[in-house]
Amino acid sequence: MNDLLGQPLHVINIGIASFSEPIRAAGAGVTHLDWAPPAQGDRALGDSLARLMRHSEVEQANEQAFAAYGAASPVLEGVGIARDCLPGMQHGLILHAGPPITWERMCGPMQGAIVGALLYEGWAADAADARSMAAAGDIAFAPCHHHNAVGPMAGIVSPSMPVWIVRNAQGGNVAFSNMNEGLGKVLRFGANGPEVIERLHWMRRVLTPVLQAGLKVLGPLELKPLIAQALHMGDEVHNRNAAASGLLLKKLVPALLASGAPTADIAAVAGFIAGNDHFFLNVSMAACKAMLDAAADIRGSSMVTAMCRNGVDFAIRLSGTGQQWFTAPAPVVNGLYFPGYSIADAAPDLGDSAITETAGLGGFAMAAAPAIVKFVGGTTQDAVANTMAMTHVTLGRNGSFTLPALDFGGTPAGIDARKVVDTGILPIINTGIAHRKAGIGQIGAGVTRAPLACFTQAIAALARQVSV
Amino acid sequence: MNDLLGQPLHVINIGIASFSEPIRAAGAGVTHLDWAPPAQGDRALGDSLARLMRHSEVEQANEQAFAAYGAASPVLEGVGIARDCLPGMQHGLILHAGPPITWERMCGPMQGAIVGALLYEGWAADAADARSMAAAGDIAFAPCHHHNAVGPMAGIVSPSMPVWIVRNAQGGNVAFSNMNEGLGKVLRFGANGPEVIERLHWMRRVLTPVLQAGLKVLGPLELKPLIAQALHMGDEVHNRNAAASGLLLKKLVPALLASGAPTADIAAVAGFIAGNDHFFLNVSMAACKAMLDAAADIRGSSMVTAMCRNGVDFAIRLSGTGQQWFTAPAPVVNGLYFPGYSIADAAPDLGDSAITETAGLGGFAMAAAPAIVKFVGGTTQDAVANTMAMTHVTLGRNGSFTLPALDFGGTPAGIDARKVVDTGILPIINTGIAHRKAGIGQIGAGVTRAPLACFTQAIAALARQVSV
Numbered sequence: 058m059n060d061l062l063g064q065p066l067h068v069i070n071i072g073i074a075s076f077s078e079p080i081r082a083a084g085a086g087v088t089h090l091d092w093a094p095p096a097q098g099d100r101a102l103g104d105s106l107a108r109l110m111r112h113s114e115v116e117q118a119n120e121q122a123f124a125a126y127g128a129a130s131p132v133l134e135g136v137g138i139a140r141d142c143l144p145g146m147q148h149g150l151i152l153h154a155g156p157p158i159t160w161e162r163m164c165g166p167m168q169g170a171i172v173g174a175l176l177y178e179g180w181a182a183d184a185a186d187a188r189s190m191a192a193a194g195d196i197a198f199a200p201c202h203h204h205n206a207v208g209p210m211a212g213i214v215s216p217s218m219p220v221w222i223v224r225n226a227q228g229g230n231v232a233f234s235n236m237n238e239g240l241g242k243v244l245r246f247g248a249n250g251p252e253v254i255e256r257l258h259w260m261r262r263v264l265t266p267v268l269q270a271g272l273k274v275l276g277p278l279e280l281k282p283l284i285a286q287a288l289h290m291g292d293e294v295h296n297r298n299a300a301a302s303g304l305l306l307k308k309l310v311p312a313l314l315a316s317g318a319p320t321a322d323i324a325a326v327a328g329f330i331a332g333n334d335h336f337f338l339n340v341s342m343a344a345c346k347a348m349l350d351a352a353a354d355i356r357g358s359s360m361v362t363a364m365c366r367n368g369v370d371f372a373i374r375l376s377g378t379g380q381q382w383f384t385a386p387a388p389v390v391n392g393l394y395f396p397g398y399s400i401a402d403a404a405p406d407l408g409d410s411a412i413t414e415t416a417g418l419g420g421f422a423m424a425a426a427p428a429i430v431k432f433v434g435g436t437t438q439d440a441v442a443n444t445m446a447m448t449h450v451t452l453g454r455n456g457s458f459t460l461p462a463l464d465f466g467g468t469p470a471g472i473d474a475r476k477v478v479d480t481g482i483l484p485i486i487n488t489g490i491a492h493r494k495a496g497i498g499q500i501g502a503g504v505t506r507a508p509l510a511c512f513t514q515a516i517a518a519l520a521r522q523v524s525v
Numbered sequence: 526m527n528d529l530l531g532q533p534l535h536v537i538n539i540g541i542a543s544f545s546e547p548i549r550a551a552g553a554g555v556t557h558l559d560w561a562p563p564a565q566g567d568r569a570l571g572d573s574l575a576r577l578m579r580h581s582e583v584e585q586a587n588e589q590a591f592a593a594y595g596a597a598s599p600v601l602e603g604v605g606i607a608r609d610c611l612p613g614m615q616h617g618l619i620l621h622a623g624p625p626i627t628w629e630r631m632c633g634p635m636q637g638a639i640v641g642a643l644l645y646e647g648w649a650a651d652a653a654d655a656r657s658m659a660a661a662g663d664i665a666f667a668p669c670h671h672h673n674a675v676g677p678m679a680g681i682v683s684p685s686m687p688v689w690i691v692r693n694a695q696g697g698n699v700a701f702s703n704m705n706e707g708l709g710k711v712l713r714f715g716a717n718g719p720e721v722i723e724r725l726h727w728m729r730r731v732l733t734p735v736l737q738a739g740l741k742v743l744g745p746l747e748l749k750p751l752i753a754q755a756l757h758m759g760d761e762v763h764n765r766n767a768a769a770s771g772l773l774l775k776k777l778v779p780a781l782l783a784s785g786a787p788t789a790d791i792a793a794v795a796g797f798i799a800g801n802d803h804f805f806l807n808v809s810m811a812a813c814k815a816m817l818d819a820a821a822d823i824r825g826s827s828m829v830t831a832m833c834r835n836g837v838d839f840a841i842r843l844s845g846t847g848q849q850w851f852t853a854p855a856p857v858v859n860g861l862y863f864p865g866y867s868i869a870d871a872a873p874d875l876g877d878s879a880i881t882e883t884a885g886l887g888g889f890a891m892a893a894a895p896a897i898v899k900f901v902g903g904t905t906q907d908a909v910a911n912t913m914a915m916t917h918v919t920l921g922r923n924g925s926f927t928l929p930a931l932d933f934g935g936t937p938a939g940i941d942a943r944k945v946v947d948t949g950i951l952p953i954i955n956t957g958i959a960h961r962k963a964g965i966g967q968i969g970a971g972v973t974r975a976p977l978a979c980f981t982q983a984i985a986a987l988a989r990q991v992s993v
Contacts, residue, residue: 289896290759290768291929300758303771307799310778314792324782331775427929428757437929461759461895461905462930 095479102478102513105520109359109475114523115377118357122376123452123471126352126360126416130226131344133278136236136268138261140216143204143233147216149180152201154212154409155367156382160191160198164368164404169247169495170211171196176249177257178215184249202363202374205350206233207342207409210245210491211368218257219265223280223343225351232346234339236260239332240499245408247495259325267326270316271309278308280344281457284418287337288458288468293426294341295410295419296433296487296502301337306330342409345416352471354379357523359516360452361472364415364484364507368407368491373511375474378518385510390490392503393434402500404493411486411507417455417470420485420504421447424462433487433502443485443504444469450476450484474519477512563947570946570981573988577827577943582991583845586825590844591920591939594820594828594884598694599812601746604704604736606729608684611672611701615684617648620669622680622877623835624850628659628666632836632872637715637963638679639664644717645725646683652717670831670842673818674701675810675877678713678959679836686725687733691748691811693819700814702807704728707800708967713876715963727793735794738784739777746776748812749925752886755805756926756936761894762809763878763887764901764955764970769805774798810877813884820939822847825991827984828920829940832883832952832975836875836959841979843942845987853978858958860971861902870968872961879954879975885923885938888953888972889915892930901955901970911953911972912937918944918952942987945980 067086070077077087096102109115140146151174153167160168172187175196181187190196201208208214213235220233238256242248272278283304290300306327313323330336349362358376365372372382387405394400413419423429424444427437441462447469448454454467472484483506490501535554538545545555564570577583608614619642621635628636640655643664649655658664669676676682681703688701706724710716740746751772758768774795781791798804817830826844833840840850855873862868881887891897892912895905909930915937916922922935940952951974958969 286767291757299754300768300771303768303775306778307771307774310774311792311796311799314788314795320782320788324779327782328779331779430929431933437932461898464905465899 093481096513097481097509099513102517106475106478106516109516109520109523110479112357112523114357115359115475118355118377119360119452119471119473122352122355122358122360125228125355126348126471127453127455127457128227129348129351131223131232131280131347132226133272133280133340134222134224135272136219136265137222138265139214139218139220139233142220142222143206143214145204149195150197150199150216152199152204152206152208152212152214153367154201154208154210154407155365156370156372156384157200158198158367158369162369164407165493165495166247166404166407166491167211167213167368169249170213170244172495173244173249173253174213174215177254178217200365201409202365204233205231205346206235207346207412208235208245209237209338209342209410210408210489211247212409213244217261219261221340221343223340223347224277225347226277228351230347230350232343232350234343234346236264237333237336237339239329240335242496242498246491246498248498249496263322264326264329267313267316267318267322268309270318271313274316275308275312280340284341284344285458288422288425289461291426291428293419293422293429293487294337295413296489297426297429298337298341299334301341302330302334305337305340338410341418342412345412345418348416349412352376357519359474359519361415361474364411364486365409366406366411368404371406371508371511373474373507373515375515375519377522378515381518383511383514383518385508388505388508390488390501390503390505392488392490392501392505393432394490394501395499398492398500402492404491406486406488406505407491408488410488414484414486415472417451417458417468420487421470422458422460422468423485423487424460425468427462429487433504435504446482447485449480450482474512474515477509478516481509483507483509561949564981565949565977567981570985574943574946574984577984577988577991578947580825580991582825583827583943586823586845587828587920587939587941590820590823590826590828593696593823594816594939595923595925596695597816597819599691599700599748599815600694601740601748601808602690602692603740604687604733605690606733607682607686607688607701610688610690611674611682613672617663618665618667618684620667620672620674620676620680620682621835622669622676622678622875623833624838624840624852625668626666626835626837630837632875633961633963634715634872634875634959635679635836637717638681638712640963641712641717641721642681642683645722646685668833669877670833672701673699674703675814675880676703676713677705677806677810677878678876678957679715680877681712685729687729689808689811691808691815692745693815694745696819698815698818700811700818702811702814704732705801705804705807707797708803710964710966714959714966716966717964731790732794732797735781735786735790736777738786739781742784743776743780748808752809752812753926756890756893757929759894759896761887761890761897761955762805763881764957765894765897766805766809767802769809770798770802773805773808806878809886810880813880813886816884817880820844825987827942827987829883829942832879832954833877834874834879836872839874839976839979841942841975841983843983843987845990846983849986851979851982851986853976856973856976858956858969858971858973860956860958860969860973861900862958862969863967866960866968870960872959874954874956874973875959876956878956882952882954883940885919885926885936888955889938890926890928890936891953891955892928893936895930897955901972903972914950915953917948918950942980942983945977946984949977951975951977
């Protein structure tokens, strides 16, 4: 009676979906399992991957890198001026988001922001002058990451700009970030009109000394507990920083009021911070960089220590390969666009802010921030699924950053480039979307993925480094 | 072959669980379905309930009550002194949480808080004197609810205390609440030592005028959008008010700094608010009362307009039965106790704060606040399940208060006493737990349920009112 061959046929088809069709046409049932060979079937890469997957040197290096990331304790130490703080910062140098890029190849918002920076510094008389200088090679450009810094969107840092100073109290390494200007017409989206430049001057003239006075009273502020609290309040501290910004303000206000700073200035600063739910983003980014730099330069480690975009190229760094960038074209984000805009208006993915995902926050911690789907799209189930998917490509969970919706499990962290290439599951990034023309500003937000090509190159390079 | 009687026997047993046993003993399968007849099998009550369940007068009254609750727009108008604001407030009168109760029957924390209030007012020379006065009948006691007010835990309001003033901009009704003192040794848990009394004086002397000055600059503050935002930031605005308190502070700080109040006072007030994540609770309670009072006194309505506890009795009001209280013994809460304490140390459930659940917040909005399970117990799945369970005993969902974890569905609101009696599903309440002795303070928190007996009495009374 229970003869196997006498039963109706049901086939499990693994891999190429089109193989299902003839079976179905012949009347049998088919269950299709989506699968592709590791390394997309590239034999040399597959060999490298296989060698790295259980290599004791890589395993030990990753253990060490992940432990250093986990032990890091980023502390907000203060606010300084870029030229006084950033190693190698000098006159005529402008830092930008993402990997190295020439003026000619830069996207619209980045060029616009650089024009603004030259006006702010007083190096150019007007926008045309600024463009000529940049095109003529009178200005040096370098990634923020080359100077221990990170910046969202265009990520421009010029010598006179104020920067957050975040020290890893555990390892001693220091990371910097520029300051958040708010939404609307702002430099980081390429706007460079008079109100943008005036705001930047106000930030140096008023915001900086008031924050310096307040932070002096407050003392070094531990950022991991603050971020952990924000994760319990619906932030993922990349595109949603409402709680974290409020928590920072709550810490700052009593200190500001005890600092002796002029009341009118405190009022202006408190109003500025209270009016910008993204104010904490740049602090979050510097904290993430401080945690990840602690894990950098460990020979053999396949842990990703940076992901960033300049609006043209997407790039990553591995711990084991140090300062080397592995780049691929930056994707254009198919997200939620503000009324009147579409994907045709979008600049490709832009900014150093994917450092938050690299540190297990942002898209990786999306389960903490169900309300963000109103901003980046999808459902709250998607938010949880995105976090869960990242457990397949990470080295572990960060017990300091727990996610209530996952019964207080830690956020998946420490992207393992091997696992990305092996599974084809690409790191998820919550991102703002800039108009491709300078100065129009943010036109949407969405969920995107890091390009696989960055990870395959990184694995190939790591394989060359690691002995058999 | 497929003869029904030839198959193995599997029985579905509905109702009395013990009937399953003999069947199981005889070797057959049993699936037990937990069920009890409506109104717990009380025939007269069941008849009343059946009559009320589809009664057009009740349906229309509930529609009207729920609409008035939904349309209400609570606005924080200011801060005043109880004797100047509360209708009927006078010398020698002390208001307390819950339904009416005599001094002799009061629980420890409530007696202790009253002693503190008499010291604060200067009516008694010391604690012994205060107890003698209270026992001798020299002091009049009345529920906060009888004077348009609500207070958490002991809920004591004496004539010189500052109160929040919340007006329903839609209906014009006004609700009041006392102010939150923070945690630790505080009057609302029955503490009455010198530091408690001194803090109360400071709240009247410094906190009150500074808040008055700030709110004058700020203008009337709409509370529904603020509460809605807090629900997206992990609060349920009863036992978790971290986000809401931060949002209120963020609104207040720029206004305070523009108010001309002395900087030292602003610093003290900002520090006080920043140090108390429960600061918003009392504002939330007044807002809930303002929304629910808009739905009160609609003849025939079975909608619950108040739930409260005095530490001895639990009581509810229905819209259709106006000011009448339906009481039952207050439960002792089997919650999460702080180290060193147990349920043996607990006072029965206490405080007017269940007004938040009555308005669809607190335990009803627990799905918004997964992190609260660390405080009240259970898992994040329980939090979602609790909210979902409340959809069975409510008149609708409040579209102004959406819950991200439920794909932005509104919170279940407008408790229908008919549905409670019909289903036996009891309204859930997130609550703090006070030590049964005065002044020891909070010893835990937990999830409890409103007693069924309040609802059966209410239904019986409503049935007498509504014509056949």
